[in-house]
Amino acid sequence: MKFELENSYEVQDKIHKFRAAILPIGAVEAHGPHLPLGTDNLLAARLADKLAERTESFVLPTLPYGQVWSLRNFPGSINVSNEALIRMLADIGESLYQQGFRVFVIVNGHLGNAVALKETARILYDRVPDLKVFYFFYPGTKEITAEVREASAVHGTYMHADEIETSYMLYLAGEYVDMSKAIDGAPHVTAEADCTPTPWEEITSSAVLGDATLATREKGEKIIERSLDVMAEMVLRAKQALNIL
Numbered sequence: 001m002k003f004e005l006e007n008s009y010e011v012q013d014k015i016h017k018f019r020a021a022i023l024p025i026g027a028v029e030a031h032g033p034h035l036p037l038g039t040d041n042l043l044a045a046r047l048a049d050k051l052a053e054r055t056e057s058f059v060l061p062t063l064p065y066g067q068v069w070s071l072r073n074f075p076g077s078i079n080v081s082n083e084a085l086i087r088m089l090a091d092i093g094e095s096l097y098q099q100g101f102r103v104f105v106i107v108n109g110h111l112g113n114a115v116a117l118k119e120t121a122r123i124l125y126d127r128v129p130d131l132k133v134f135y136f137f138y139p140g141t142k143e144i145t146a147e148v149r150e151a152s153a154v155h156g157t158y159m160h161a162d163e164i165e166t167s168y169m170l171y172l173a174g175e176y177v178d179m180s181k182a183i184d185g186a187p188h189v190t191a192e193a194d195c196t197p198t199p200w201e202e203i204t205s206s207a208v209l210g211d212a213t214l215a216t217r218e219k220g221e222k223i224i225e226r227s228l229d230v231m232a233e234m235v236l237r238a239k240q241a242l243n244i245l
Contacts, residue, residue, distance in 0.1 A: 003058040012100070020057035020103035020239060021096050023089075024048040025117075027066030027110035030074035032161040032208035034181040035169060037076045039161070040066065044109030046172040047224065051107060054232040055239070058101075063088070066110045070200045074207055085116035086123065093124045097131045103238050105231075108137045111158070132238045140230030141223050148219040151211040155189050162210025164223070171220030182212040 003021065006014065024047070026040030036042070045062045052059045065080045072079040093104050104124070106117055117135035124133050151163050159165055162185065169177050185208030193203060200207065 001052060001058050004061050006058075015058075015100040018056050018058060019101055019242065020055060020105060020235060021060055021101045022048045022052050022055075022057050022105040022107055023060045023063060023092065024107045024109065025063040025066065025089075025113055026108075027068050027078075027112060028064060029066075029068040029071045029077040029110075030207040031165075032181075032185065032206050032212060033183065034178050034212055035161055035166065036176050038064065039165070039169060039173075039176075040109035042109075042173040042176060043165075043168055044107050047109070047228070048105075048107045050224075050228055051105070051231055051235070054228065055235045057103070057105065057235065060092075066113045067116060068110070068112055070112065070198070071207060073199060073201055082116040082119070085113065086120050089116065089120040090123045090127070093120065093131060093133060094128060097128045102130060102242050103132045103235060104134070105235055106133070106135045107231075108135060111137060111160075132242070134231075134234060134238075136227075136231050138223070138227045139234075141227050144223050144226045148222055150214045154185075154187050154209050158189070158209050160210075161185070161206075161208040162212055163214040164210070164219070166212045166215030167217070167220035168224060169220070170215055170217040171224055174217060179213075179215070182215065183208055184211040184213055185209055 024044035026044040028037050031039040041062050041064045048059050067082050068077050068079045071077045096104055121133040121135050124131055185206050187204040187209045189203050
């Protein structure tokens with residue numbers, strides 16, 4: 001259910017019936033030659049729609065900008081600060097609570113937003129403790145990703161325009177993927193990159209952190225559906241605890 005398509009005469013009853021709102025958040029940034037700048041937005045939005053179907057929740061308009069400090073110097077990237085994100089997300093959360101929502105789900109398509117999302121959830125925990133806040137970034141996928149992955153991960157945390165993220169896109173938004181342009185990225189990620197600010201142009205010229213040519217829709221489906229199971233279980237449990245179901 002798309003929240004922005006409702007009208008104010010009818011929406012209040014629906015809010016009190018469903019009580020859960022899902023906010024997709026992504027970023028505008030370089031994703032190599034085969035994926036669009038809005039990859040993270042597309043993934044977050046499509047994932048949010050699927051989660052909403054499973055949990056009877058509203059989907060809010062996608063927040064399309066994120067913290068992309070690492071990739072801010074690549075053509076097309078648009079960066080906003082953690083501080084700006086935190087303030088906006090906290091305001092959105094408080095507003096949702098005032099409207100009658102009691103479960104606020106943030107579906108994140110961009111790893112760079114993680115710090116801001118966690119801090120937002122902590123702020124809302126203190127300000128409106130009756131609002132259950134989730135911040136999801138593909139939870140429950142570690143084991144299934146290891147099973148389907150053909151190429152070794154280039155980093156323990158980063159996943160960007162590679163075999164895995166491209167597989168996500170092939171499953172959720174395949175019409176925007178051009179596999180004829182997919183490349184095997186060759187990043188040089190040193191231990192120092194985890195210990196000091198490191199713009200990504202120092203480790204990659206393509207913004208592709210791995211072998212995107214190995215991506216398939218089937219891999220994406222297996223991982224995404226596993227994550228949806230995990231997310232839906234948490235959201236439904238939260239709604240049940242609030243006597244919403």
